[in-house]
Amino acid sequence: MPLVRISHVQNKPSTYSDALSNGVHQALITAFDIPEDDYFQIITEHLPQQGLRFPEAFLGITHGKEMVFVQITAAAGRTLDQKKVLYQEIVARIHATTGLRKEDVLINLVETSRENWSFGLGQAPFA
Numbered sequence: 001m002p003l004v005r006i007s008h009v010q011n012k013p014s015t016y017s018d019a020l021s022n023g024v025h026q027a028l029i030t031a032f033d034i035p036e037d038d039y040f041q042i043i044t045e046h047l048p049q050q051g052l053r054f055p056e057a058f059l060g061i062t063h064g065k066e067m068v069f070v071q072i073t074a075a076a077g078r079t080l081d082q083k084k085v086l087y088q089e090i091v092a093r094i095h096a097t098t099g100l101r102k103e104d105v106l107i108n109l110v111e112t113s114r115e116n117w118s119f120g121l122g123q124a125p126f127a
Contacts, residue, residue, distance in 0.1 A: 001117055001126075002028055002074040003040050007052060009066050010045040016098060017043050023093030024070055031086035032078055054106070067104045068094065075126075076111035083109060 006020050021041055028034050046052050054067050070090060078086075086109070091102045114126035 001038055001040075001114075001119075002032070002034060002072050004028075004042070004073075005069075005071040006041065006043045007069040008043075008045060009048045009052065011048070012045075017045070019097040020068060020070075020094060023097055024072075024090055027086055027089035027093055028072070030089050031082050032074065061103050064101055064104045066100065067106060068100060069106050069108075071108045071110065073110040073112060075114045075117070078111075 004021075004024055006017075006024065008016070008020060021043060025039055025041070028038075029036060048065065052067055052069065054063055056063060072086075087107050090107055091105045094100055094105055095102050115124055117126060118124050
């Protein structure tokens with residue numbers, strides 16, 4: 001039931017958003033064991049130098065000009081090891097399919113209670 005938001009700079013090849021989307025989704029399947037059809041994503045593109053703000057370096061990691069932001073809202077309950085696997089899988093898959101530097105993938109995981117989800121019809125299936 002994750003909701004994924006991916007933000008990246010515009011003017012990339014037409015396959016770029018799809019590669020990011022698929023990389024994150026496959027990583028979620030691997031690390032969090034979500035079903036294949038649990039696929040809810042919002043992808044936004046931003047003009048270079050506009051909309052995405054970040055420092056040149058943070059915590060000893062130097063960032064380039066083409067950062068990708070990945071925010072995942074998911075139900076609470078995953079272990080620390082599962083989260084670490086998720087982060088590594090996302091970065092590895094995005095790097096492998098797009099060539100984006102591993103330093104340029106920022107990931108934020110937001111955990112929420114299961115009763116905070118509705119997938120349609122105004123129903124709360126996990127409440």
